[in-house]
Amino acid sequence: MDPLELIAVTPADTEGIGAALAPLLRPRDAVMLTGELGAGKTTLVRGIARGLDVDEHVASPTFTLVREYRGRLAVAHVDVYRLDHVQDVVDLGLDEIADGEAVLLVEWGDAVEELLADDRLRVELVGADPTGEDDTRLVRLRAVGPSWAERWQQVTEALDGWRSNR
Ligand code: ADP
Ligand code: MG
Numbered sequence: 562m563d564p565l566e567l568i569a570v571t572p573a574d575t576e577g578i579g580a581a582l583a584p585l586l587r588p589r590d591a592v593m594l595t596g597e598l599g600a601g602k603t604t605l606v607r608g609i610a611r612g613l614d615v616d617e618h619v620a621s622p623t624f625t626l627v628r629e630y631r632g633r634l635a636v637a638h639v640d641v642y643r644l645d646h647v648q649d650v651v652d653l654g655l656d657e658i659a660d661g662e663a664v665l666l667v668e669w670g671d672a673v674e675e676l677l678a679d680d681r682l683r684v685e686l687v688g689a690d691p692t693g694e695d696d697t698r699l700v701r702l703r704a705v706g707p708s709w710a711e712r713w714q715q716v717t718e719a720l721d722g723w724r725s726n727r
Contacts, residue, residue: 562710567700567723568689574723575601575686578700579608581719582682585712586613588634588662591678593670596686601698602668605684606638609666621668627653635659640668647673680706682716699725 569575586592592609594602607619613632620628621640626649630636637658641650650673655665667673674681683705689697700723704710717724 562704562713565702565713565717565720566725567702567720568725569601569698569700569723571696572601572604575604575698575700576608576611578720578723579605579610580612581608581722582716583609583612585715585719586634586664587708588659588664590708591665591667591674591681592684593674593678593681594666594668594684594686595671597688600686600688601700602684602686603640605686605700606666606668609664610636610638613664626650627655627658629658629663635663636666637663638666638668641672642669647676651676674705678706680708682709 567578569578594605596602603621610619610630610632613634613636615630615632615636617630626639626646628638630638637655639650641647665677683703685701687699689695689699704713
């Protein structure tokens with residue numbers, strides 16, 4: 562399964578990618594977002610929440626570790642902002658959120674993703690311009706495990722408008 566390479570020229574693009582992905586999400590899904598501070602992880606989560614009809618404001622859960630939202634699905638939004646919080650995240654009892662049915666959205670996913678989910682969607686955000694003058698982000702999506710591999714065609718179609726390698 563080749564990764565899907567997308568280009569987000571503006572924050573609205575990044576949010577739009579999240580919103581377009583939302584209809585494909587199912588209870589218990591895990592989306593692991595990696596990328597430096599300011600790369601756009603929370604922006605993309607905000608788009609997913611909008612696509613799931615979440616009314617609450619979505620902000621980085623930095624001081625709470627996990628925030629819960631309710632839209633068409635329950636959402637657990639986690640930010641593992643420091644490596645020493647990895648065990649805290651494991652201890653959170655994410656299984657207890659929404660009876661374990663919540664969609665899990667994890668910022669800085671790579672530190673914990675194996676611990677939290679076998680099947681997962683990896684989303685990697687990178688600034689296209691090292692000087693930071695240009696806001697463009699490269700967004701790379703990768704299916705890990707059968708449940709995302711099975712949906713890959715749909716994912717590709719839903720995000721077609723942002724593809725860099727059409
Ligand atoms: P992270 O959660 O990865 O730290 P945020 O989503 O909180 O990042 O912040 C990203 C910041 O970069 C926001 O201030 C946003 O407006 C800005 N930004 C500029 N261009 C983009 C883009 N193309 N995609 C996402 N965010 C962008
Ligand atoms: Mg963030």
